[in-house]
Amino acid sequence: MPSNDQPEWPSEDSDVTDVSAEEKPADGGATAQLPVPGEVSLPESATVFVPGPSPDGERTRFLATPEPRDERGAESTQVIDLRQARTPASERTAGEQASPSEQETAPQQVPRPERPQQQPQPQQRPPQQPPRPQPVPPAAAPLVQPMRIEPSGEIHPAEVTTGEEPPPAEPPAAPPEKPKRRRRGVLITSIVALVLVIAIGAALATPYVSNRLGLPWAPNLPKADAPEPVAVALSLKAPSASAPEPTPSGLSAALAGPISSPALGTLTGTVVDPASGTTLWDRNSGQLLTPASTTKLLTFAAALLAVDDGTQLSTKVVEGSSPDTAVIVAGGDITLSSLPAGRQSVYSGAAHLDDLVAQVKQASGGTIKKVQIDTSAWTGPQTAPGWAPDDAPVYTAAMTPVMLDGGLTDPANDHSVRVAQPATTVLQTFAGRLGATAAGTGKAPPDAKVLGEVKSAPLSELTAHALEASDNTLADAIGRLTATATGAPASFAGAAQATLSVLSQNGFDVSQVSLSDNSGLSPQNKVPAKLLAQILAVASAPDGSDPRTVKLRPLLAGLPVAGGSGTLDNRYEKPGSTAGKGWVRAKTGTLSGVNTLAGVVLDEDGRVLVFALMSNQGNPDNNVVRDALDVVAASLRGCGCR
Numbered sequence: 001m002p003s004n005d006q007p008e009w010p011s012e013d014s015d016v017t018d019v020s021a022e023e024k025p026a027d028g029g030a031t032a033q034l035p036v037p038g039e040v041s042l043p044e045s046a047t048v049f050v051p052g053p054s055p056d057g058e059r060t061r062f063l064a065t066p067e068p069r070d071e072r073g074a075e076s077t078q079v080i081d082l083r084q085a086r087t088p089a090s091e092r093t094a095g096e097q098a099s100p101s102e103q104e105t106a107p108q109q110v111p112r113p114e115r116p117q118q119q120p121q122p123q124q125r126p127p128q129q130p131p132r133p134q135p136v137p138p139a140a141a142p143l144v145q146p147m148r149i150e151p152s153g154e155i156h157p158a159e160v161t162t163g164e165e166p167p168p169a170e171p172p173a174a175p176p177e178k179p180k181r182r183r184r185g186v187l188i189t190s191i192v193a194l195v196l197v198i199a200i201g202a203a204l205a206t207p208y209v210s211n212r213l214g215l216p217w218a219p220n221l222p223k224a225d226a227p228e229p230v231a232v233a234l235s236l237k238a239p240s241a242s243a244p245e246p247t248p249s250g251l252s253a254a255l256a257g258p259i260s261s262p263a264l265g266t267l268t269g270t271v272v273d274p275a276s277g278t279t280l281w282d283r284n285s286g287q288l289l290t291p292a293s294t295t296k297l298l299t300f301a302a303a304l305l306a307v308d309d310g311t312q313l314s315t316k317v318v319e320g321s322s323p324d325t326a327v328i329v330a331g332g333d334i335t336l337s338s339l340p341a342g343r344q345s346v347y348s349g350a351a352h353l354d355d356l357v358a359q360v361k362q363a364s365g366g367t368i369k370k371v372q373i374d375t376s377a378w379t380g381p382q383t384a385p386g387w388a389p390d391d392a393p394v395y396t397a398a399m400t401p402v403m404l405d406g407g408l409t410d411p412a413n414d415h416s417v418r419v420a421q422p423a424t425t426v427l428q429t430f431a432g433r434l435g436a437t438a439a440g441t442g443k444a445p446p447d448a449k450v451l452g453e454v455k456s457a458p459l460s461e462l463t464a465h466a467l468e469a470s471d472n473t474l475a476d477a478i479g480r481l482t483a484t485a486t487g488a489p490a491s492f493a494g495a496a497q498a499t500l501s502v503l504s505q506n507g508f509d510v511s512q513v514s515l516s517d518n519s520g521l522s523p524q525n526k527v528p529a530k531l532l533a534q535i536l537a538v539a540s541a542p543d544g545s546d547p548r549t550v551k552l553r554p555l556l557a558g559l560p561v562a563g564g565s566g567t568l569d570n571r572y573e574k575p576g577s578t579a580g581k582g583w584v585r586a587k588t589g590t591l592s593g594v595n596t597l598a599g600v601v602l603d604e605d606g607r608v609l610v611f612a613l614m615s616n617q618g619n620p621d622n623n624v625v626r627d628a629l630d631v632v633a634a635s636l637r638g639c640g641c642r
Helices: 100-104 180-205 207-213 248-255 292-306 353-364 422-434 459-469 472-486 492-505 529-540 549-558 622-637
Strands: 047-052 059-064 147-149 155-157 266-273 278-283 314-319 325-330 333-336 370-374 402-404 437-441 450-455 584-591 594-602 608-616
Touching: 180 207, 248 278, 248 622, 266 529, 292 459, 292 472, 292 492, 292 529, 292 549, 292 584, 292 594, 314 333, 314 353, 325 422, 333 450, 333 472, 353 422, 353 450, 370 422, 402 422, 422 437, 459 472, 459 549, 472 492, 529 549, 529 594, 529 608, 584 622, 594 622, 608 622
Parallel strands: 325 370, 333 402, 370 437
Antiparallel strands: 047 059, 147 155, 266 278, 266 608, 314 325, 314 450, 584 594, 594 608
């Protein structure tokens, strides 16, 4: 269709009365120039203007030349616009009708073949024709309504057109279809989020999680305000300057009931105020009794007074008589660990045998083929007088100047039995890890090249462990350290004598004391309760009051805590003794028919009291005797004692 807005009408050339198909003008006439929709304009058949007379005036009849039928033989219907001269409706008289001649001028149908039409493309518009003069109808010939003639001869009014048809409306664009994958992803994400919400909600609803997070619905949520914190002092405090001092009479009254227990047998003891040095209670404290493991207080007091508390015990490996031989020089360390680095035995801070092996390998270049051991640092028998035949290896080890894990068969269990020959075990284990052969005992050459050396924990730490765990083997080893430091033979007898000598030199009365070992495993040891109390009183004295005090302080750190650690961890649970739980710190001693307890307690007034209690030949059941001793010590905790 033409794309301009003005209708295409027949030419205004009035002098043209008939134009045949063969004689049409070069431009085809105005009517013939009408374009057909599509990219190519199709020629239309010529229109003939036929004037004809009528009573009403001149009429013009537009006839289209017949066109051939299409190949199907069908006739197409073509609407032909007729321009007729008619009397205007305003000039007609009432009742006047169109004349028959007007009816004769009605549009006639001329068969016209259908032509295949190209589908118009919405995006392209046919080229516009140059503007043409618009036909002006005669004033006497107004336009009439176009008529459509059907093939059957019926005539119907045709739609008035302007000569062009509007382009077909484009079909509405379908809404873009959302990608199914995106919708699927959104759905999956929503499901996952919902599952997470449900899972988190379920988790938060469980009592364990809600309790840990303190959520409002937690079963353990406090139902009231939190109580005010209570100050707890678990460490030993210095005496308060303003604390009232107990009186001997008040203390005697407080202890009268507990010390009368028949389970205690022969009981001796004393209570001392270390701040003033006053003896507050005493019961035959000078009498010699078997001290059992409280002997260790003497052993470690002498060692701390004789050597520096940072002293370490050494184990060396030196080059032997030939370059392919190494000699282990035992220096008294019985804590050397057989465990690999990173694992700890019962001896905290112990050196590791693997470290020594690595040093020797590096220093020797891997040339060592034989290993010997030198145990000459200690002398004398490996067991002490008075020991029962099974004391070693059940309660201690045969004393040699080097051991792996104190001779324990289980390095992590201090109650496990010991190996029969600790030094031989060290030699064989070391040689095996070095890739050499164990060649028995040997003597290290003088000034031999040192291939490796490891050292124990310092004396202060060894003291704490031995007192808390009541380690018999370590106590006897430390006794030999005192002997070596004082020039005495490093044997049972030499260590016992060195211990007493050092104590005596430091003002302690040991005139009647006798020792067979330094661990207290021997029942032949005889010690008065008074000496035990004196040693602890010096260790507990106010700072600066006694030069011995600073050296003996490590003794207090190693004392077991009532109901909390070491040999007192399962005690002070019975009626009458619970008051002392956590407040009593004491060294225990137990043999058949022997029970001792010596330590310190902080009374309710904030004053430190030192006590030593020794029971011999009491109840055959040691547990009964221990419970009775605990009641005596616990009574000191509640003592105002004035």
